Amino acid sequence: LRMKRRLLLVSNSTLHGGGYLDHCQQQIKDFFGKQVTRILFIPYALHDRDAYTRMARDKLKTLGYEVDSVHEAADPVEAVRKAEGIFIGGGNTFRLLKNLYDNNLVTEIRTRVLQDGVPYMGSSAGSNVATVSINTTNDMPIVCPPTFSAIGLVPFNINPHYLDPDPHSRHMGETREQRIMQYHEEPETPCVLGLREGSMLLVEGHKATLLGSTQARLFQRGKTTTEYAPGSDLSFLLTDAH
Amino acid sequence: LRMKRRLLLVSNSTLHGGGYLDHCQQQIKDFFGKQVTRILFIPYALHDRDAYTRMARDKLKTLGYEVDSVHEAADPVEAVRKAEGIFIGGGNTFRLLKNLYDNNLVTEIRTRVLQDGVPYMGSSAGSNVATVSINTTNDMPIVCPPTFSAIGLVPFNINPHYLDPDPHSRHMGETREQRIMQYHEEPETPCVLGLREGSMLLVEGHKATLLGSTQARLFQRGKTTTEYAPGSDLSFLLTDAH
Ligand SMILES: [Ca+2]
Ligand SMILES: [Ca+2]
Numbered sequence: 013l014r015m016k017r018r019l020l021l022v023s024n025s026t027l028h029g030g031g032y033l034d035h036c037q038q039q040i041k042d043f044f045g046k047q048v049t050r051i052l053f054i055p056y057a058l059h060d061r062d063a064y065t066r067m068a069r070d071k072l073k074t075l076g077y078e079v080d081s082v083h084e085a086a087d088p089v090e091a092v093r094k095a096e097g098i099f100i101g102g103g104n105t106f107r108l109l110k111n112l113y114d115n116n117l118v119t120e121i122r123t124r125v126l127q128d129g130v131p132y133m134g135s136s137a138g139s140n141v142a143t144v145s146i147n148t149t150n151d152m153p154i155v156c157p158p159t160f161s162a163i164g165l166v167p168f169n170i171n172p173h174y175l176d177p178d179p180h181s182r183h184m185g186e187t188r189e190q191r192i193m194q195y196h197e198e199p200e201t202p203c204v205l206g207l208r209e210g211s212m213l214l215v216e217g218h219k220a221t222l223l224g225s226t227q228a229r230l231f232q233r234g235k236t237t238t239e240y241a242p243g244s245d246l247s248f249l250l251t252d253a254h
Numbered sequence: 255l256r257m258k259r260r261l262l263l264v265s266n267s268t269l270h271g272g273g274y275l276d277h278c279q280q281q282i283k284d285f286f287g288k289q290v291t292r293i294l295f296i297p298y299a300l301h302d303r304d305a306y307t308r309m310a311r312d313k314l315k316t317l318g319y320e321v322d323s324v325h326e327a328a329d330p331v332e333a334v335r336k337a338e339g340i341f342i343g344g345g346n347t348f349r350l351l352k353n354l355y356d357n358n359l360v361t362e363i364r365t366r367v368l369q370d371g372v373p374y375m376g377s378s379a380g381s382n383v384a385t386v387s388i389n390t391t392n393d394m395p396i397v398c399p400p401t402f403s404a405i406g407l408v409p410f411n412i413n414p415h416y417l418d419p420d421p422h423s424r425h426m427g428e429t430r431e432q433r434i435m436q437y438h439e440e441p442e443t444p445c446v447l448g449l450r451e452g453s454m455l456l457v458e459g460h461k462a463t464l465l466g467s468t469q470a471r472l473f474q475r476g477k478t479t480t481e482y483a484p485g486s487d488l489s490f491l492l493t494d495a496h
Binding site: 024026027028029059103104106107146147148149150151152153154155156159160173175182183184185186191192194195197198201209 | 266268269270271301345346348349388389390391392393394395396397398401402415417424425426427428433434436437439440443451
């Protein structure tokens, strides 16, 4: 069985000091290539879908791609069925997942990506929903989706915008690491790839590679955490045992 | 109708540089007073309930109270029915609320507090679950409760550990204020009281007073945010119109 899956899962859409998608624009061009000419954008994670679509459209146009937004389509499911490429942008992960379910897109996107090989790019919340579940989002639960289970394009979870503890902080809320450790106190929880801002994961079939400018931190239930440098082969994450 | 409700809703259980519940120990003694001799502790927000109970028991003993933990009771519902006072500690809000529902305690606690006047103290996650819903928790959604609706002892929501934006941060995740603003983009959302670490809300019947050492920040849908100093009368928050 040939696995056609192609994913670009980005930690963050904007890196400090840069513009929207600037820090990953080369990877976006390499990923969608010349075959894809139109990308279906899913702006469900933000409230103002029109403004969000304009921003994505303007940026992707400079990279050579036309953007159709799913919220402008008469039939969102049909729009996914016809898509050459899919990009789900960041914002609030709960709102995003709820809207995906409300519009019956979760199964449809899974089918298109895993069976038809449609390339999928996600940023932040759009990377969260590509994984097993949204259990490791950083977002506030402003709305309640029917389930935390997500599109399931990979058998692990991601923590985008991964943040190291600040040794000078006097704030007593949990650190990001403590939060992920609490997740792993629960039984049968998958590993969590902490993608620092600036990093992204490229998945091509059964091969996964860390790209970008920062390290990633991998949390596995009952094991010590591990750091990976850009360029690392993380294909072992794609086997279900992980 | 006389409303017997008595609540002490604390932002955080430990303030930087102090010990567990140190910063609010005087308010705890004033709140439970001499009439209460035993407090029912609910340790559901943390994984290690025995260790958590030991910590709460040791601290409250120094203030003159015996602690029974609900997780040591043969029948948790019966334990709530008999409780003279209730304290729900912090940890993970999703885990806490799921465990409250799994043990059929949500309605039981509401009845005991609103009808019987049993004093309720919450800290952090324990303050979140006292409100309308957990939509404004800061915690990671490590488990999925049946609903985000909570005990509903007050008609508004709380954001504990409220944090002002750090002007020097290069991190691009949403600020706390942006997250709460995203909540208020959703229709018919109640106000959110951002309790900074060090602050707490005392509710006695229809009167609410801000206590502690820090200001609180109030977010109301469609209105400008407001700051309140310790000692402020926040009774207007208890009317359903808010
Ligand atoms: Ca977000
Ligand atoms: Ca917490």
